[in-house]
Amino acid sequence: MAQNITGKIMVAFIVVTALFAGGLLYYTQVYAYYYEVTATGTDDVQLTGMVSGLPETILYEDFRAIDADSSPIRYRACFTTPSPADQLRDTYKLYPGAEPRVAPSWFDCFNAEAIGEDLAAGRAVAFTGQRNITYGIDRVVAVTQDGHGYIWHEINECGDKAYDGTPLGDDCPERE
Missing domain, CATH: 1.20.5 (Single alpha-helices involved in coiled-coils or other helix-helix interfaces)
Known part of the structure; x- marks a missing residue:
């Protein structure tokens, strides 16, 4: 018993x-680990210019963002812009193969599945926000035809190599 x-x-x-x-x-x-990012109001949304090759601020409103110190790919942001995606396409570098990362459900303005569908259907365009914002990590900005925008971080090819131990090669920048 x-x-x-x-x-x-x-x-x-x-x-x-x-x-x-x-x-x-x-x-x-x-x-x-997440915290809300305080908007600067001046440079929260940047796209890399085709001519300058540098991040340039675009017009934006309603900016909301979250981040976490535990991983460089946890950044997510939402905003609106009066600039049509087609106009931006003529001025800023595209980001081919962009795949939005899932955000926590409580960050309700960012729906990775819907953003991915918009990208695949041509209702949104993905731009390079900034290459190597952290070594091996790119900031990606997607803008829909109706002016909604989304930002996330993706591991780039140099990051893939650095994290799996493959030799970096000449096309990757020096690690700081």
């Missing part, structure tokens, strides 16, 4: 511990 009660207590302890650990893991992934 005592062994039966001891076994039930052990199972209950394991289940409660697993539930607690699972809840803690969920909280840390979805909430704990």
Whole structure:
């Protein structure tokens, strides 16, 4: 009889511990490390110019962003712009193969699946915001035809090489 009660207590302890650990893991992934980015109001949304090769600020409003110090690819932002995507296409560098990263569900202005569908259907255009904003990480900016914009970070080819240990090659910048 005592062994039966001891076994039930052990199972209950394991289940409660697993539930607690699972809840803690969920909280840390979805909430704990993120913080809201304070907008500067002057240079939050930049695209790399075709002529200058440098990030240039575009007109924007309603800027919201989140970031986390735990990973360079956790940055997400949303904004609106009066500049049509087609006009921007003529002036700024495109970012081929852009794939938006999923944002936490509580950051409701950023829906990676919908942004990806808009990019695939041609309703949005992806631009290079800034190459190597952090070594091996590019800032990508997508603008839809109706003026909604989204920003996220992607690992570029140099980042892929750096993180998997492949020799970097001549086309990658020096690491700082």
